Amino acid sequence: xxxxxxxxxxxxxxxxxxxxxxxxxxxxxxxxxxxxxxxxxxxxxxxxxxxxxxxxxxxxxxxxxxxxxxxxxxxxxxxxxxxxxxxxxxxxxxxxxxxxxxxxxxxxxxxxxxxxxxxxxxxxxxxxxxxxxxxxxxxxxxxxxxxxxxxxxxxxxxxxxxxxxxxxxxxxxxxxxxxxxxxxxxxxxxxxxxxxxxxxxxxxxxxxxxxxxxxxxxxxxxxxxxxxxxxxxxxxxxxxxxxxxxxxxxxxxxxxxxxxxxxxxxxxxxxxxxxxxxxxxxxxxxxxxxxxxxxxxxxxxxxxxxxxxxxxxxxxxxxxxxxxxxxxxxxxxxxxxxxxxxxxxxxxxxxxxxxxxxxxxxxxxxxxxxxxxxxxxxxxxxxxxxxxxxxxxxxxxxxxxxxxxxxxxxxxxxxx
Amino acid sequence: xxxxxxxxxxxxxxxxxxxxxxxxxxxxxxxxxxxxxxxxxxxxxxxxxxxxxxxxxxxxxxxxxxxxxxxxxxxxxxxxxxxxxxxxxxxxxxxxxxxxxxxxxxxxxxxxxxxxxxxxxxxxxxxxxxxxxxxxxxxxxxxxxxxxxxxxxxxxxxxxxxxxxxxxxxxxxxxxxxxxxxxxxxxxxxxxxxxxxxxxxxxxxxxxxxxxxxxxxxxxxxxxxxxxxxxxxxxxxxxxxxxxxxxxxxxxxxxxxxxxxxxxxxxxxxxxxxxxxxxxxxxxxxxxxxxxxxxxxxxxxxxxxxxxxxxxxxxxxxxxxxxxxxxxxxxxxxxxxxxxxxxxxxxxxxxxxxxxxxxxxxxxxxxxxxxxxxxxxxxxxxxxxxxxxxxxxxxxxxxxxxxxxxxxxxxxxxxxxxxxxxxxxxxxxxxxxxxxxxxxxxxxxxxxxxxxxxxxxxxxx
Numbered sequence: 118x119x120x121x122x123x124x125x126x127x128x129x130x131x132x133x134x135x136x137x138x139x140x141x142x143x144x145x146x147x148x149x150x151x152x153x154x155x156x157x158x159x160x161x162x163x164x165x166x167x168x169x170x171x172x173x174x175x176x177x178x179x180x181x182x183x184x185x186x187x188x189x190x191x192x193x194x195x196x197x198x199x200x201x202x203x204x205x206x207x208x209x210x211x212x213x214x215x216x217x218x219x220x221x222x223x224x225x226x227x228x229x230x231x232x233x234x235x236x237x238x239x240x241x242x243x244x245x246x247x248x249x250x251x252x253x254x255x256x257x258x259x260x261x262x263x264x265x266x267x268x269x270x271x272x273x274x275x276x277x278x279x280x281x282x283x284x285x286x287x288x289x290x291x292x293x294x295x296x297x298x299x300x301x302x303x304x305x306x307x308x309x310x311x312x313x314x315x316x317x318x319x320x321x322x323x324x325x326x327x328x329x330x331x332x333x334x335x336x337x338x339x340x341x342x343x344x345x346x347x348x349x350x351x352x353x354x355x356x357x358x359x360x361x362x363x364x365x366x367x368x369x370x371x372x373x374x375x376x377x378x379x380x381x382x383x384x385x386x387x388x389x390x391x392x393x394x395x396x397x398x399x400x401x402x403x404x405x406x407x408x409x410x411x412x413x414x415x416x417x418x419x420x421x422x423x424x425x426x427x428x429x430x431x432x433x434x435x436x437x438x439x440x441x442x443x444x445x446x447x448x449x450x451x452x453x454x455x456x457x458x459x460x461x462x463x464x465x466x467x468x469x470x471x472x473x474x475x476x477x478x479x480x481x482x483x484x485x486x487x488x489x490x491x492x493x494x495x496x497x498x499x500x501x502x503x504x505x506x507x508x509x510x511x512x513x514x515x516x517x518x519x520x521x522x523x524x525x526x527x528x529x530x531x532x533x
Numbered sequence: 534x535x536x537x538x539x540x541x542x543x544x545x546x547x548x549x550x551x552x553x554x555x556x557x558x559x560x561x562x563x564x565x566x567x568x569x570x571x572x573x574x575x576x577x578x579x580x581x582x583x584x585x586x587x588x589x590x591x592x593x594x595x596x597x598x599x600x601x602x603x604x605x606x607x608x609x610x611x612x613x614x615x616x617x618x619x620x621x622x623x624x625x626x627x628x629x630x631x632x633x634x635x636x637x638x639x640x641x642x643x644x645x646x647x648x649x650x651x652x653x654x655x656x657x658x659x660x661x662x663x664x665x666x667x668x669x670x671x672x673x674x675x676x677x678x679x680x681x682x683x684x685x686x687x688x689x690x691x692x693x694x695x696x697x698x699x700x701x702x703x704x705x706x707x708x709x710x711x712x713x714x715x716x717x718x719x720x721x722x723x724x725x726x727x728x729x730x731x732x733x734x735x736x737x738x739x740x741x742x743x744x745x746x747x748x749x750x751x752x753x754x755x756x757x758x759x760x761x762x763x764x765x766x767x768x769x770x771x772x773x774x775x776x777x778x779x780x781x782x783x784x785x786x787x788x789x790x791x792x793x794x795x796x797x798x799x800x801x802x803x804x805x806x807x808x809x810x811x812x813x814x815x816x817x818x819x820x821x822x823x824x825x826x827x828x829x830x831x832x833x834x835x836x837x838x839x840x841x842x843x844x845x846x847x848x849x850x851x852x853x854x855x856x857x858x859x860x861x862x863x864x865x866x867x868x869x870x871x872x873x874x875x876x877x878x879x880x881x882x883x884x885x886x887x888x889x890x891x892x893x894x895x896x897x898x899x900x901x902x903x904x905x906x907x908x909x910x911x912x913x914x915x916x917x918x919x920x921x922x923x924x925x926x927x928x929x930x931x932x933x934x935x936x937x938x939x940x941x942x943x944x945x946x947x948x949x950x951x952x953x954x955x956x957x958x959x960x961x962x963x964x965x966x967x968x969x970x971x972x973x974x975x976x977x978x979x980x981x982x983x984x985x986x987x988x989x990x991x992x993x994x
Contacts, residue, residue, distance in 0.1 A: 137886055145789070151781065156805055162812070336707065344705070364975055366968070459813070464951075490818070504819060
């Protein structure tokens with residue numbers, strides 16, 4: 118057996134070392150490349166969504182001149198002050214009058230320039246200022262989605278031509294699309310908004326929070342502070358750990374079978390969604406809660422016991438308040454996940470077409486992620502930018518919640 | 534509605550009990566007859582808990598029972614007797630009548646529902662009034678007994694703590710109940726499905742076309758429920774394509790973050806990776822369907838795959854892989870961090886470079902943990918729904934060509950349950966059978982993964 122001797126003189130050692138250092142650099146670069154690629158994916162995702170979606174927050178408006186006294190709008194100005202003003206303008210045939218006005222302003226082609234959204238905007242303007250009815254007024258009104266698309270990017274050739282003609286006269290502008298934040302689902306992409314879905318999301322999350330937080334915290338306290346070491350406790354622990362990893366769609370099947378088919382709770386209501394998501398979020402809160410409780414040092418428990426507190430007082434007066442920041446961080450992260458969840462809610466029927474925002478937790482509702490899913494299925498091109506815009510709204514909420522969790526963690530977390 | 538009133542009444546009784554017991558104990562204390570065993574607030578809480586909890590428990594257990602009783606009462610009424618005996622039709626009429634009675638809808642599709650609605654309202658108000666009255670009585674009775682015990686030597690604190698303990702135990706039992714609920718509801722529906730379709734066909738069949746015809750003479754009226762193509766699609770997208778993306782990227786990211794990255798860079802990169810994990814899956818799905826899928830299809834056609842689909846397995850798998858990266862990375866991060874520092878130091882002291890230490894010492898030592906993490910990631914990927922619903926197709930192909938369209942278990946569950954669904958049909962029940970299969974697979978994966986991780990942790994502790 119020969120032993121290879123390292124010689125420092127003939128340069129073989131040098132070249133070996135160089136090779137090894139090169140390998141070291143390559144490995145390091147590979148790591149940097151991997152993480153760079155992941156970050157690039159995220160950046161690409163966010164930039165695409167922003168690129169596609171920012172247009173959804175703006176709305177093309179056209180200037181139109183309406184000669185109210187000469188038009189066939191028949192509204193009694195006195196009725197506009199009354200409580201039924203909205204019905205009055207709703208049944209006044211504003212759409213027809215608008216089509217007429219558009220034709221007089223921009224020619225025969227323009228009869229479909231304005232739609233329901235414009236009529237509603239006009240109605241609102243009339244309620245605010247009934248004196249318009251007695252004059253010739255110039256108004257900026259939102260155009261329908263076909264022309265909106267033609268303006269923002271390529272649409273049908275006729276629409277494109279008309280839009281260019283109007284634009285050349287300076288009668289086209291871009292305005293912030295307030296409607297998108299205040300309206301609900303509709304069949305026309307020009308009139309849709311996220312408010313209904315957002316309200317549904319809030320109601321659902323409130324139900325989830327009200328159930329999952331107390332139950333999760335109490336279960337975490339029991340398991341960490343009181344539970345005897347026996348088979349039952351093991352069973353509880355195993356089921357919590359498993360529930361945390363069960364696919365969310367399974368919780369949807371559970372909700373469908375138990376809450377809808379067995380308990381006959383109202384279909385597609387926020388309460389059922391909230392219950393289902395609560396069952397899904399609870400294990401997350403328990404696991405986060407247990408970690409937070411575990412990190413409270415035993416000396417605090419001993420001191421409280423030493424001055425005569427009962428075990429229950431130790432836990433509720435000392436351990437829980439000290440563990441609360443950690444518990445809250447876990448809860449907010451769980452809530453953010455519930456807010457972005459889609460699949461289980463599809464199972465319990467929260468995918469219906471809901472055109473009015475829910476008034477309570479038993480009303481039919483939809484939530485923002487499901488709304489995004491529904492819009493993404495639409496063939497009409499106007500929905501594309503609206504879907505991305507809704508995604509931006511959802512992402513902003515997710516970022517806010519996660520930011521709050523990170524802030525809480527940094528601000529209140531104590532290291533013992 | 535009257536149940537809600539009963540709930541409020543019970544809470545009011547409990548509050549009243551609290552106040553009475555509290556003032557009574559306070560009076561005893563100020564009277565100076567001796568030292569009170571428990572603080573007045575505990576006496577109050579004791580009375581309130583006794584008044585509230587038994588009554589609330591009764592109400593909570595009553596709600597599901599009442600639905601059944603009301604339905605029976607309605608069915609035994611003359612209008613109920615006149616209903617068609619066919620299950621599906623009768624159920625839909627009953628559901629409509631219930632909604633009308635609750636004011637959730639104005640008119641039903643079936644004319645019978647309008648005549649049934651008053652019966653529903655009547656039976657519901659009768660039963661809920663009775664249950665409400667019983668609950669309030671119990672609240673009064675139990676509250677009164679508890680209130681009478683208020684006194685100098687009574688250990689109210691111990692009593693309150695016993696209730697609290699029960700509450701804590703009950704909260705932790707909900708996890709078991711949920712697991713049980715999942716298993717039972719899935720099992721129950723699956724057994725009904727297996728009465729219609731044989732288990733061997735479901736587990737071993739290779740054709741999946743759940744469209745059962747409405748009329749018997751329609752073409753393709755026999756649905757086929759062979760689930761092999763679905764499971765293949767699920768594994769192909771979730772366990773093969775997604776993992777080819779996620780394992781190298783996630784592992785290398787973890788290595789860079791733990792071994793090479795300066796602390797300040799790491800403080801930025803980790804939250805960014807967490808954001809990647811926090812993006813809702815519906816967003817990934819939309820991204821996959823709208824941005825990635827067309828590119829993949831064009832690439833497929835360019836390299837000569839004529840069957841390239843715009844719902845390719847590759848697009849869904851790639852995006853799912855990206856979604857899983859942070860998951861793999863954080864699991865690998867944990868296992869690498871758990872390798873004892875002494876092993877790393879020893880290797881470095883022998884003159885190994887960092888890369889050599891990582892490849893030859895850290896990774897082999899951390900391997901069980903990494904494998905466990907990868908298994909958990911696979912279980913996440915195959916249960917993932919929205920990406921595949923939006924980006925993968927519906928055609929159940931048995932193909933290994935990543936440019937072609939495959940379908941997955943979760944896609945089909947969504948598809949089966951969100952169309953026009955009829956209960957009792959094999960189509961609807963099949964979704965539950967698929968759900969049960971998915972549940973069992975993910976459960977097994979998780980158990981194996983956890984055993985891996987635990988055994989490995991023990992090795993170094």
